[in-house]
Amino acid sequence: MxxxxxxxxxxxxxxxxxxxxxxxxxxxxxxxxxxxxxxxxxxxxxxxxxxxxxxxxxxxxxxxxxxxxxxxxxxxxxxxxxxxxxxxxxxxxxxxxxxxxxxxxxxxxxxxxxxxxxxxxxxxxxxxxxxxxxxxxxxxxxxxxxxxxxxxxxxxxxxxxxxxxxxxxxxxxxxxxxxxxAPQPYAEATRLLTQLRTVARQLPGATLDPGGISEHLLEELRTVARADRAAVLSASGGGRLVVLAQVGAERVDWETTLDADSAIADAWASQQPQTAARTQARSHAGGDVSALIVPLVAGVRTVGLVVLEADAGQAYPAPVVAGVTALTGPAALRLEAALLFDEVRSLATNEERQRLAREIHDGVAQELVMVGYGIDNALATVHDDTEETAESLRALRHEVTRVITELRLSLFELRSEVDRHGGLAAAIAEYARTVGASGGLRVHLSLDESTARLPAATEAELLRIAQEAVTNARKHAGAANLWVTCEVDPPYAQIEVSDDGHGIGDQRAEGHYGLAIMAERAERIRGRLEIRPRQPSGTTVAVVVGSSPRRDNVRGSAAAAEGQETRG
Structure with missing residues (x-):
């Protein structure tokens, strides 16, 4: 038995x-x-x-x-x-x-x-x-x-x-x-991640981009409703919204606070479309305005809002509202999937960066420090009649010190993140000051950041592009000055990093791999990367996300003025 x-x-x-x-x-x-x-x-x-x-x-x-x-x-x-x-x-x-x-x-x-x-x-x-x-x-x-x-x-x-x-x-x-x-947590997590991997492989990259989905939705909505200004907003944490996409002929500073007394906050809380006879933009002059705010609800969760405004009264009667909601319903699910995919990818990337930082700190960095101590001990025992050996050891010690400094800066770069309360400009400024001080560069900062925030994934990629540009200037350009410009006006953003060094043509070969990485990051957030010479010397690396109606209007006015002068 x-x-x-x-x-x-x-x-x-x-x-x-x-x-x-x-x-x-x-x-x-x-x-x-x-x-x-x-x-x-x-x-x-x-x-x-x-x-x-x-x-x-x-x-x-x-x-x-x-x-x-x-x-x-x-x-x-x-x-x-x-x-x-x-x-x-x-x-x-x-x-x-x-x-x-x-x-x-x-x-x-x-x-x-x-x-x-x-x-x-x-x-x-x-x-x-x-x-x-x-x-x-x-x-x-x-x-x-x-x-x-x-x-x-x-x-x-x-x-x-x-x-x-x-x-x-x-x-x-x-x-x-x-x-x-109720399956085991790890089994459930494995099942969900497997499904996510399968879906991510089957869908084209653009279909998992929140900004692309938002822009396409706005284009569809403008075919069924008048919209002199329109935007898609999404939650970013801390009771605020971020602008995923917007259209219009003028710069709009949308109301992004959920605890404000606004139709935007009411639509988010009630999950029902809201109409208003006043603008939802803090920067708009006002006047005769009709506003329609439609929540993007996936299941029982509000993932975003669509804001439409027209410079006319009664622009959104019931049939128009019905036509808008018919388009926003399916779009809400697509947007939620894209936001969730962005969040999972961001969490995985951040965790991997932290893991690499820990391994480098506990492994290679500590071993190099011990090598440096060994060289110091060897120098202490070298006699005066062996000056050639001493000089070699000092050169080796200098190189080890340089490598340790580079590793520490790499650790700082891996651990750098955009703080939820500090913003993108603060993160870029902190990195530029730290790296500039280690390389003996004089750093000139120009920061112009709106109170509104970019999506977290976009901020993270812009920070990495700026970090790579600053690192290239310190390591390869031989510059004395570094100019960093950061302008953030969601969904528009422009980052420029300039130096007065040798120029892009004189950089060593390993710098070009960093340029390729920056181009890939810019493409991931639908940005435009530009690398150009700086006069009289040096290089400028610029990345632009979205479009700035304010800048477009200025350029258009300048072009019109120039045309008038030519005709005159």
Whole structure:
């Protein structure tokens, strides 16, 4: 017989203890109710009836038959003890209460073994025996009829047993449903990530770009509704919104605070379209304006808002609103998928950067420091007559120090992130100052950042492009000055890094790999990367995301003025 089967066939110590305790309790209560030790023979019969079920709990026949015998004996014992107690001057309910607590033993066993039908049969058999035996019990030659008190007590114990059985059944079903419907966290995560990987491989890259999806949605909406100004906004954390895309002939500083008194905040909270007779842009002059704000709801979650404004009254009647919502419904799901994909990719990238920083710090960096200490010890023991050896060691020590400095700057770059409260300009400025100080560069900063924020993925890529440009200027340009310009007006942003060094043509070959990486990053956020010579010397690296209506208007005005001068 296998060890596991042998172990299951042996009685459990807790089961033995529970039966002994319950039998002792019933014996004491019987003596108190009848004052007749002869009635304890019912307790002995109950103990004997339960032995097979105790010794062979897994047996298909012995267990159920043993518990059925317990139920039959329990009904007979309860009625007999109740009759004896009545003759002794005690109410029959007290006599029945002395024996019926033992009903919990067979019923609990069936509930634990998930044999709820058997438990119900035991309760029914016990009820039947109690009723029949109570009507025909004979004590001292006299037949004892059923009394109301006896029936009431029996009914109470039977109801308690039935409730206990039902509760056990409900708990077992709940546990089973939870076990079946709630897979292990790692298994669920694996399943979801596998699905995400499959979807990401099947879809073109543009379909997972929040900015591209938002621009396409605005183009569709302008075919069904008038929109002199329009934007798609999304949540960025901290109770603020970011501008994913916008269209219009003028610069718009949209209301991006969700706790403000605005139709934008109302639409976000209510998940219902809102119309307003005033502009939702803080920079607009006002006047006769109609505004329509439609939430982008995917399931039960608001993922963004569409804001449409027209310089006319009553521009968005009910049919127009219906046409707009017909387009925003499907777009909400696409936008949510793109935002989730961006978030997963950003989290994975940040975690990998932190992991690399830890490994470099704990591995190569520490080993190089130890090499430097070894060179210092060797220099301390070199005699004056070996000046050539000493000079070689000093040159080696200088190179090791340079490599350690480069590693520390790389660690700083890996750990640099755009703070949620500081913004992109602050992160770029901090990196430029730190790297410039290590390379002996004078850093000139020009920062112009709106209170609105770019999407987190866009900010992260712009920071990495700026870091690469600053690093190239320090390592390869041989410059004395570094100019860093950061202009952020969502969804528009422009970063420029200029130096007065040798120029791009004189840089070493390894610098070109960094330029390729910057181009890839700019393409990922639909940006434009430009590398041009700076006059009179040096290089300018510029990346532009989105378009600036303000700049376009200035350029257009300048071109018009130039045309007038030419004609004049």
């Amino acid at each position: 296998p060890a596991s089967t042998s172990a299951r066939s042996r009685p459990h110590p807790l089961a033995v203890a529970a039966r002994l305790v319950m039998l002792a309790l019933v014996a004491v209560l019987t003596l108190l109710a009848t004052a007749d030790p002869a009635q304890l023979w019912w307790v002995a019969l109950l103990a004997a009836a339960g032995v097979p079920a105790l010794l062979a709990p897994q047996h298909r026949l012995l267990g159920p038959l043993s518990r059925l015998a317990e139920a039959v004996l329990l009904g007979l014992a309860a009625s007999q003890v109740a009759a004896v107690a009545t003759l002794g001057g005690t109410t029959p309910g007290v006599g029945a209460s002395a024996v019926l607590p033992y009903l919990a033993v067979p019923v609990t066993v069936t509930a634990l073994r998930r044999r709820f039908v058997e438990g119900g049969v035991l309760v029914g058999v016990t009820a039947l025996i109690l009723l029949v035996s109570g009507a025909f019990t004979v004590v001292d030659g006299q037949r004892q009829l059923v009394q109301p008190g006896y029936l009431a007590v029996c009914a109470q114990w039977l109801i308690l047993a039935g409730l206990g059985l039902a509760t056990g059944c409900a708990l077992q079903k709940l546990v089973r449903v939870r076990a079946e419907s």
